[in-house]
Amino acid sequence: MSQTVTPYLEMSQAIMEAGGEALKKCYQCGTCSGTCPWTPITHFNIRKLVRYGQLGLDGIEDFMWGCSTCRFCVERCPRGVEIIDIVTAIRNVYSGGGMLPQSLRAFVGSLSARGNPWSGDPDRRNDWAKEKYPVYAPGMDYLFWTCCTVCYDPRNTRLAKAAAEILNLAGASWGMPSLDVNCCGESLRKVGDAELFERLKAKNLDYFKAQGVSKIITVSPHCLASFDEDYGADFEVVHLSELMAKWIQEGKLVPKKDFGGLTVTYHDPCYLGRHSKVYDAPRDILKALPGVTFVEMERNSEESMCCGGGGGGLWTEKAKGERLSDLRIEEAMGTGATVLATACPYCITMFEDSKRTLNVDEQIQIRDVTELVLESLEISIDEPVGDACAV
Amino acid sequence: MSFEPKILGIACNWCTYTGADLAGTTRLQYPQNIRVVRVMCSSRINPSFIFRAFQLGADGVLIGGCHPGDCHYNTGNLYARRRLAVTKKILEFSGMEPGRFRVEWISASEGNRFAEVVREFTEQIRDLGPQTKFKISQ
Amino acid sequence: MSRIGVFVCHCGLNIAKTVRVSELAEFAATLPDVVVAKDYKFMCSTPGQEMIANDIKEHRLDRVIVTACSPLMHEQTFRKVLAASGLNQYLLSIVNIREQVSWVTHDIDEGTAKAKALLNGAVRRARLLAPLTSRVIDVNSDVLVVGGGIAGIQAALELANTGKKVYLVEKNSTIGGHMAQFDKTFPTLDCSACILTPKMDSVLQHKNIQLMTSCEVSEVKGFVGNFDITIRQKARYVDHTKCNACLACTEKCPGKGVSEWDEGLVKRKAIYIPFPQAVPQKPVIDRDACTFFKKGKCRLCEKVCEQKAIDFEQQDTFTTVKVGAVIVATGYDLMDTRSLIQYGYGKYPGVYNALEVERLFNSAGPTGGKVTLRDGKEPQAIAILHCIGSRDKNNYEHCSRVCCMYSLKFAHLFKEKTSADVYQFYIDMRAAGKGYEEFYNRIIEEDVKFIRGKGARVAQSADEPDRLVVEAEDTITGKFIKLPVDMVVLSPAIIPRGDAKDVARLFNLSTDKYGFFMERHPKLAPLSTMSEGVFIAGVCQSPKDIPDTVAQAYGAAAEALTIVVKDKLELEATTAMVNPASCCACQNCVRVCPYGAPFFNETKGVSEINEALCKGCGLCASVCPPSAIIARHFTNDQVLAEMEGLLEF
Amino acid sequence: MAISFEQIEQHLKTEALKLLESGKVILVLAYGRGYDANHPMPYVAKHPSDVDNIVFNEYCTANLARYLTRYPRRTKIAIAVKAADSRAVVQLIQEDKVCREDLVVLGIPVYGMKNFKTGEVIDSKTTGGLYNPVLYDILLGEEVHGQPVSSPYDVLAAYEAMDKEERWAFWQRELGRCIRCYACRKACPMCYCDPCFIDQNKPKWGEKSPESPGNLMYHLTRFHHLAGRCIDCGECSRACPVDIPLYLFHKKVAKDCEEMFGQAAGMSIGDKPVLVNFRVDDSDKILE
Secondary structure, three states: OOOOOOOOHHHHHHHHHHHHHHHHHOOOOOHHHHHOOOOOOOOOOHHHHHHHHHHOOOOHHHOOOOOOOOOHHHHHOOOOOOHHHHHHHHHHHHHOOOOOOHHHHHHHHHHHHHOOOOOOOHHHOOHHHOOOOOEOOOOOOEEEEOOHHHHHOHHHHHHHHHHHHHHHHOOOOEEEOOOOOOOOOHHHHHHOOHHHHHHHHHHHHHHHHHHOOOEEEEOOHHHHHHHHHHHOOOOEEEEHHHHHHHHHHHOOOOOOOOOOOEEEEEOOOOOOOOOOOOOHHHHHHHHHOOOEEEEOOOOOHHHOOOOOOOOOHHHOOOOOOOOHHHHHHHHHHHOOOOEEEEOOHHHHHHHHHHHHHHOOOOOOEEEEHHHHHHHHOOOOOOOOOOOOOOO | OOOOOOEEEEEEOOOHHHHHHHHHHOOOOOOOOEEEEEEOOHHHOOHHHHHHHHHOOOOEEEEEEOOOOOEOOEOHHHHHHHHHHHHHHHHHHHOOOHHHEEEEEOOOOOHHHHHHHHHHHHHHHHHHOOOOOOOOOO | OOOEEEEEEOOOOOOOOOOOHHHHHHHHHOOOOEEEEEEEOOOOOHHHHHHHHHHHHHOOOOEEEEEEOOHHHHHHHHHHHHHHOOOOHHHEEEEEOOOOOHHHOOOHHHHHHHHHHHHHHHHHHHHHOOOOOOOEEEOOOOEEEEOOOHHHHHHHHHHHHOOOOEEEEOOOOOOOOHHHHOOEEOOOOEEHHHHHHHHHHHHHHOOOEEEEOOEEEEEEEEEOOEEEEEEEEOOOOEOOOOOOOOOHHHHHOOOEEEOOOOOOOOEEEOEEOOOOOOOOOOOEEOOOOOHHHHHOOOOHHHHHOOOOOEOOOOOOEEEEEEEOEEEEOOOEEEOOHHHOHHHOEOOEOOEEEHHHHHHHHOOOOOOOOOOOOOOOOOOOEEEEEEEEOOOOOOOOOOOOOOHHHHHHHHHHHHHHHOOOEEEEEEOOOOOOOOOHHHHHHHHHHOOOEEEEOOOOEEEEOOOOOOOEEEEEEEOOOOEEEEEEEOEEEEEEOEEEOOOHHHHHHHHOOOEOOOOOEOOOEOOOEOOEOOOOOEEEOHHHOOOOOHHHHHHHHHHHHHHHHHHHOOOEEEOOOOOEEEOOOOOOOOOHHHHHOOOOOEEEEOOOOEEEEOOOOOOOOOHHHHHOOOOOEEEOOOOHHHHHHHHHHHOOO | OOOOHHHHHHHHHHHHHHHHHHOOOOEEEEEEOOOOOOOOEEEEEOOHHHHHHEOOOOOOOOOHHHHHHHOOOOOOEEEEEOHHHHHHHHHHHHOOOOOHHHEEEEEOOOOOOEOOOOOOEOOOOOOOOOOOOOOOOEEOOOOOOOOOOOOOOHHHHHHHHOOHHHHHHHHHHHHHOOOOOOHHHHHOOOOOOOOOHHHOOOOOOOOOOOOHHHHHHHHHHHHHHOOOOOOOOOHHHHHOOOOOOHHHHHHHHHHHHHHHHOOOOOOOOOOOOHHHOOOOOOOHHHHO
8 A cells, every 4th residue: 555645535525425424424433443343353444434435545445345234333333423324325436436346246237137136037036936825916914025035045935935824824914026026225225336226116116106005024124124214115114023023922823833942042133133123023032932942142132243244245255254154153152052043034144154164054053033933833834944055 | 586585583582592693603504584583482472473474574484492391481482382383273274385484493502403494494485485375565 | 753873883894794884874874763873893892882872972862773793792781881871771772683694694795685674673673662670679698509519619618708698508418529539630639638628627617608418409489689499408317406426326327328429339327427528527317228217126326326316207397598699510420321231331340430430549438549349359451431421422422521531540540559551442532721731641651551442342251251351443553452451441421410400490590402501601601591690610511620610619609799799689671561451351471471470460350460570581471362461672562563674675 | 852942941031030039149141032033132130020031042042151251250140051152151260250159050951053144053063062061050951962963173174175275265255354343252252352452552463444464463363362262152153244254263273272282172160271371292293
């Protein structure tokens, strides 16, 4: 790096115009970087990113992809800076200049061409359902929003099916989207492609409007947060775990299976916890499962660790030793748990990967709360439960 | 000539008027369409003042008082809140555009809030155009 | 027909830059009843004032309009000019073309146009202004001081030394406040007790001070010059007129209470004096800790008391005092940092707050002045975390002002009393004060480590379970720091007393968003409040150090003296009155007045107003359906005329 | 009807006679014959022999509470009240204009009252589901039950549905017709100011001549003065010689007050009028 730099305030201005207005508020106290889960293990430094942004300094592009938008810093920032907006704005400004890393190009390309990040055929979006489940029609109570990841990623289609069965069992009036929708665009927005995000959003909103959708259930907290934070539309959106907790409490769902002393710990997905402030529902569910011993990790709830999958992290390669999901699995195993439960397809994917690379298949299972509920209801979905390959 | 709204402000001495002064002291800029009458308390504001202001040709009327609970006279603004709410309803039912009358709680320390409210309100009145309903033509 | 003079001030370029002042004066001359209109560079200067005075005489003016800065700034100045020229001071109108015109626009056309409209309104209103006479009332020469910390003590002593009678009310059983808890004070490191206890003793001995400990103000009536203050004497269960302070009772008492004085670090007896130098040196019984009150038997203290001073039957009593002025000096609390889970206060025994550490240093404290942890060990490494809850939008946005300096003091004392390594985690070092920067430099040279980065988290150490780890980024190197320590000291936000809102309500004070009492003007009237005759001093107004607090106490005493030194006092004349011919006897005014000024005269069948109680808010005038109530200086006519003028152009 | 108009008249006479003879009251506010049977008038019986002149029929719409404030305080009065009239009495007690203990309230439970000008049954327009007095000492007959109950505010729907231009045109037209005879305030039991604000010269709130601006000022301010106090008897509109539907505006304000402050006028003597009262937790939303 050169010894002298010149502040390039035009860049700073561009970042602010792209939504990073909050740059101005930061007084560089280091609370964000002291809180950020990446600071101890990588060179990524969120405070520096903001500082570079404030002065428009060169070199910002070297580390602007490090943030997984876990929102921990935002919660703690004494100046109330919406740091994620800054990150998004910086990425928007610089990736517009062609600075998108290779690994994210496929992701953006797939979203642009096929409306999902997994290079899936848009016509086969609902293939997981095998025509067993209803498509949303006006008059139904809920649209069950199937995240692209649960539609296309073989490991996560189990999640979609489990959710569908549970919705049926609880007697809800629901349907899944037709093929007229595409990805919610949450991660894409955080990666900085505001233009494409608006396109995806518009298509979904058109569908919601045409169908008169007023209530949406999501399995992915990322869709949940996106609808809530970015869509600004007049529909209600709720995460399936909230409904499941309610239904269990109301007796609409009665967990039967005795898990026989299974020790389960719970990882708060950042987008369900810190972004959407849902902490209790998944815990209430786990505690209601017969024969489950629920244990907490040291970092839980508001202080939960990030899996690293947000903000495009799911599609970015990280070197060994720089993976938060690895650390999190170790922390989970440290509690004596044999099941690491979570409530997000991204977390599931990250943990399944880490479990394999850490070679701890025997010691710990990764399960979504939804899957555990289905199991407790003693319903099986018609396919073997096993590890699928990552895409 | 473009439409320059006439906006009457009525501000309580202790909070909003002082807040407006603070906006000046900190050199915040806002449109010059507002002319402020100082009263000691927002509760001094007789509803007829507002009807009269519109008759005199005000395009908008902005009332400012202390935040509820912070009234210099303890409870004045709590009465004002009710009385002005009724005033607003009467204006509305008579056919006056509801957007022309606004009540805001602005404390002595909220200079920027004063400027912001004036900016916003002026813009709103500009969009509504000249007030012709109550105005007494000369 | 009135004769109005209009005086337009340039305020240097403050006004003249964005208002064409000479054009404004020319415009004024065209307005009805205006006989003279002038502009001048500084109207508030002596020549400016003289110009107005001369014109009043020369042109036989009976109304004066000064078109200048805010009335909150110079209304009083110009009223005096009128009074000195033999004109009733309420015949003045101020047009605010600085704060509300010239400073808020860059456009001279817009500025001039608005100034004209405002001036037009003022002329209309001025024509309807009426001369008002102020009421003159007798003044009670005594003063009430609320709060017996260093601010209250100093203010009480100053006033008492001028010969005025002072009631000093303190809710605890001793005076001294937080300062009595400290061991050393920055930056001189002189001993807190050595400078404070002689003052406490002077209060006790002073013939003009009536010290009222274990007391709280429960009701405030009246107004400046004539407050009626009801004070609740809380039951102490010890008759202090009989007690000879032998303290035999405290020896024998088996009860255990939490020592507030030692910040809960140790227990004290149920009958106790908070600390050996307490004033008064007489014990009280903590009802919640007393065996007799809890279990119905014990009374050991009663048995050993030769003076028969123990009185379990004692009840709260109420006394009313009459005073002319009040000084409120109720001090502060520290923020309860348990809500900031990331710092582990209340969870890890090694995490302390600043006041607890003050007690650890104090030779009269729980450890006898030795710095040891709760397990008795001496810490090897200590981290001091600044700005915990202060400068934080999620908690308190203000800077608590003294933390940087006391953290330096702590660092010095830790170095002096232990062999520990000391680390400061800070955002910015604020050492603005006489001798403060020098003190900072001295501490740097004492090899205290300064880490520029706010402490982000305190956790239990994974490797050594009885130690803690402080996590933060050293923003200077950009490195993440995990620092193993034995002791963490938090510098929590300084916040108003928990009952500050109640005090504010009693004395009718405004508060800022966190509950600190608002001064009338930050620069021109920093110790006055919106309540006439009530002054504030010390941290109840905003965080400050001891020198500033003491300076404010002197100032507040002088302010109070300006009232009680007089026999008579002139009050604002802008009160309300009832026109009995129009009164419809609906009694709305009686129902709404917060001060009980209007009352219904059954004989005459109309409402009347006790002007001594009226504060001139005008609420009664607006709820009076037949417009029978006249809010002087803000009459319906005057407001309507002003509106008419403002909206004409 | 559980009881006929004749029976009510008989009860009224009987009770009035008893009260006057016993000296419990010095006057009875009731109805007497006007120029024909369809135009009864307020009537004050001061002597037992006056009682014969008392009448009651479906045209006795006048709200006699209007006359209570004309007598010196502490005058012992008996007053005949229908449902809405009783609310006026309650409201006047709340406002300390009359004392409960000075009154003997003769409650008339009744339905089928008619507008003397049009002959139309006015129950749904004014009392709106309230057929029984809310306050009485003596009930002249039995409580009415089983009559259609509607919201007093139903009639507003059409006017609330208008857009603001239509509404402005409507009120501009209606209030523009006002001849400033002040029959409305004369008929109103709650309008007891003397002088009225509009009669003041200092301050002069509005023009006194019957032209739109002065009319607007007079009526809008009066609506505000009656906010939370109007008890919806409809007398203002019936008294109006040019038939301005003032009751609509009063109803609207009453509805808003009830929604915002949770209290209707004249329902309970323990209430405080809403505009000289407040709750610390009143919502700022009411100002939006």
